[in-house]
Amino acid sequence: MSIRLQIVDVAWHVNGRPVLSSVSLDIREREVAVVMGRNGAGKSTLLDIVAGLRQPTGGDVRLNDRPAAAWDPRDRARLVAHLPQAVRPDLPFLAGELVLMGRYPHTDRWFESDEDRLAVERAMRRTDCWDLRDRLVQTLSGGERQRVLLAACFAQAPQLLLLDEPSTHLDIDQQLHCFSLLREESARGAACLAVTHDLNLALTYATRLIVLAQGRVALDVPVEEAVRAPDWLALFSPRLSLCTTPSGRPWVSYS
Amino acid sequence: MGVVFVMGHSSHAGRWVAVFAVAFCAAALLLPFVGPFGLDLERVRARQEPDWSILVQLRVSRTLLGLFAGGALSLAGTLFQAMLSDALATPYTLGISAGASLGAVVAIWLGWQQVAGIPAIWVASLAGAAMVLALVVGSALQQRRVSSFSLLLSGLAANSVCSALIIVIYGLVSTTKSFSITRWLIGSVDSVDYSALSGFVAVVVLAAAVVMRQARSWNLMAVDPSWAATRGARVTRLTLSGYGAGSLLTAATVALTGPIGFVGLVVPHLIRTRIGADHRVLMPCAFLGGGVLLAGCDAIGRVVIAPSEIPAGAVMAILGGPYLVWVLRQRSPL
Numbered sequence: 008m009s010i011r012l013q014i015v016d017v018a019w020h021v022n023g024r025p026v027l028s029s030v031s032l033d034i035r036e037r038e039v040a041v042v043m044g045r046n047g048a049g050k051s052t053l054l055d056i057v058a059g060l061r062q063p064t065g066g067d068v069r070l071n072d073r074p075a076a077a078w079d080p081r082d083r084a085r086l087v088a089h090l091p092q093a094v095r096p097d098l099p100f101l102a103g104e105l106v107l108m109g110r111y112p113h114t115d116r117w118f119e120s121d122e123d124r125l126a127v128e129r130a131m132r133r134t135d136c137w138d139l140r141d142r143l144v145q146t147l148s149g150g151e152r153q154r155v156l157l158a159a160c161f162a163q164a165p166q167l168l169l170l171d172e173p174s175t176h177l178d179i180d181q182q183l184h185c186f187s188l189l190r191e192e193s194a195r196g197a198a199c200l201a202v203t204h205d206l207n208l209a210l211t212y213a214t215r216l217i218v219l220a221q222g223r224v225a226l227d228v229p230v231e232e233a234v235r236a237p238d239w240l241a242l243f244s245p246r247l248s249l250c251t252t253p254s255g256r257p258w259v260s261y262s
Numbered sequence: 263m264g265v266v267f268v269m270g271h272s273s274h275a276g277r278w279v280a281v282f283a284v285a286f287c288a289a290a291l292l293l294p295f296v297g298p299f300g301l302d303l304e305r306v307r308a309r310q311e312p313d314w315s316i317l318v319q320l321r322v323s324r325t326l327l328g329l330f331a332g333g334a335l336s337l338a339g340t341l342f343q344a345m346l347s348d349a350l351a352t353p354y355t356l357g358i359s360a361g362a363s364l365g366a367v368v369a370i371w372l373g374w375q376q377v378a379g380i381p382a383i384w385v386a387s388l389a390g391a392a393m394v395l396a397l398v399v400g401s402a403l404q405q406r407r408v409s410s411f412s413l414l415l416s417g418l419a420a421n422s423v424c425s426a427l428i429i430v431i432y433g434l435v436s437t438t439k440s441f442s443i444t445r446w447l448i449g450s451v452d453s454v455d456y457s458a459l460s461g462f463v464a465v466v467v468l469a470a471a472v473v474m475r476q477a478r479s480w481n482l483m484a485v486d487p488s489w490a491a492t493r494g495a496r497v498t499r500l501t502l503s504g505y506g507a508g509s510l511l512t513a514a515t516v517a518l519t520g521p522i523g524f525v526g527l528v529v530p531h532l533i534r535t536r537i538g539a540d541h542r543v544l545m546p547c548a549f550l551g552g553g554v555l556l557a558g559c560d561a562i563g564r565v566v567i568a569p570s571e572i573p574a575g576a577v578m579a580i581l582g583g584p585y586l587v588w589v590l591r592q593r594s595p596l
Binding site for chain 2 (some may be wrong): 055058060061080083084085087088089091095097098099100101105106108109111113117118158163
């Protein structure tokens with residue numbers, strides 16, 4: 008199965024103020040595209056538009072060469088999963104029930120099948136939260152909740168993952184694990200579009216770097232290219248520079 | 263806590279729904295025998311008066327009304343809490359119940375008796391509820407989406423306006439009418455004739471079926487409407503059918519019983535904390551449990567200060583309020 012996401016000239020205005028103007032991206036299977044940018048650059052808005060949560064004021068989003076709005080919601084949910092920045096912390100559901108909701112577009116049955124339950128177990132084991140399945144979401148820590156939400160996305164078995172800051176609240180080890188899972192997903196043929204603020208995670212795990220500034224695409228290059236010409240760091244802060252670790256990896260440091 | 267993750271197994275759901283269904287049927291069979299006038303089983307079996315008439319004409323219809331009214335209000339509360347992702351949402355906070363009350367009070371004020379053969383109070387209640395719903399949803403609608411925060415705010419506003427108008431009307435009417443308005447506003451389960459009861463039960467069962475059929479989608483909506491949308495639910499359609507069915511349940515009930523608060527708040531919360539939040543289990547249990555609770559409170563209200571009666575709504579608030587606080591205190595703080 009292949010996936011192609013085309014964002015063509017997308018604009019989003021709120022009360023006449025442009026948040027996004029004329030953003031175009033073309034994303035295909037096996038990519039881990041990381042969207043970065045300063046606060047308010049329109050990263051989450053872009054993800055929301057691709058997820059169908061907001062109608063763009065201009066331009067088109069196309070999934071597999073069909074306008075995204077023309078997709079049947081269930082067909083689309085089998086293709087695209089969205090990790091929200093947060094859910095309300097007082098949810099009355101168990102962690103396992105939340106992950107099980109990822110199976111919603113896959114079955115019409117009143118109760119999920121064994122196959123669905125297996126997909127849930129596999130997803131929760133992958134993000135290290137199977138032990139939390141019987142816990143109420145409201146009793147989980149921020150990092151635990153984030154792993155459960157990520158598992159809910161994996162249980163949906165999508166071809167395109169839209170992830171709004173997937174590593175928030177995670178400890179360093181889990182951050183690395185989270186991004187290596189995104190690499191695994193891309194290796195099986197999916198595409199990932201992830202928003203993050205962590206430049207080093209992006210340089211380590213992404214295949215493609217996208218930087219939004221003033222509502223436009225300021226940079227859209229393969230990671231190797233970004234390492235070769237690191238001028239774009241100035242878009243974030245004048246105090247950043249790119250150096251090389253003893254093991255030869257690129258590393259962003261601040262002065 | 264008795265909540266265990268059973269991965270959407272039907273057996274878990276079936277067990278709890280069966281428990282509540284048994285309680286519902288037991289209440290329907292036993293509660294008619296509770297009342298200030300003790301019924302003699304022998305005389306009932308022989309269909310002797312007045313025992314037979316009291317049982318059939320008064321107590322059975324009253325018990326059934328309590329069961330289905332409690333079920334309807336409790337289910338509507340569960341539904342609105344899921345749709346608004348707000349633990350305090352009930353038909354009351356949305357103003358729907360106040361709208362229905364205002365409609366009924368207007369009907370009493372103007373002395374309307376019947377509209378097309380149906381008691382005018384019912385028609386006016388439904389019209390009042392529909393009007394408030396349209397106003398509240400309309401004012402909260404932005405870009406074809408409903409914001410739950412503005413919905414709750416405009417619901418509260420509608421509630422205050424309707425209550426104020428009821429007070430104004432109360433000042434305008436004669437003493438006899440103000441007495442019947444007061445009686446109606448207290449909210450109680452009374453005997454109704456069987457044609458009215460069967461119409462009411464049909465409406466409630468139909469609306470409840472529409473709501474419960476979508477239980478899987480209410481799970482998603484209870485997390486967040488955008489969570490539901492990105493998992494393939496048709497959120498706008500769901501929202502409209504939810505408000506429609508929820509308002510119908512509320513208005514039909516308020517028309518027959520007057521405003522009875524609290525059942526829509528207390529029952530869903532108790533079941534959610536004890537059994538879980540999966541709406542496939544929660545909704546049928548809330549319906550059955552809410553019915554048992556209201557009919558039970560009505561039975562208690564019939565006997566404690568006999569021959570006087572305490573309205574079911576008052577019994578519910580006196581017993582349910584402290585109980586709810588106690589249950590919430592049992593849970594670990596966030």
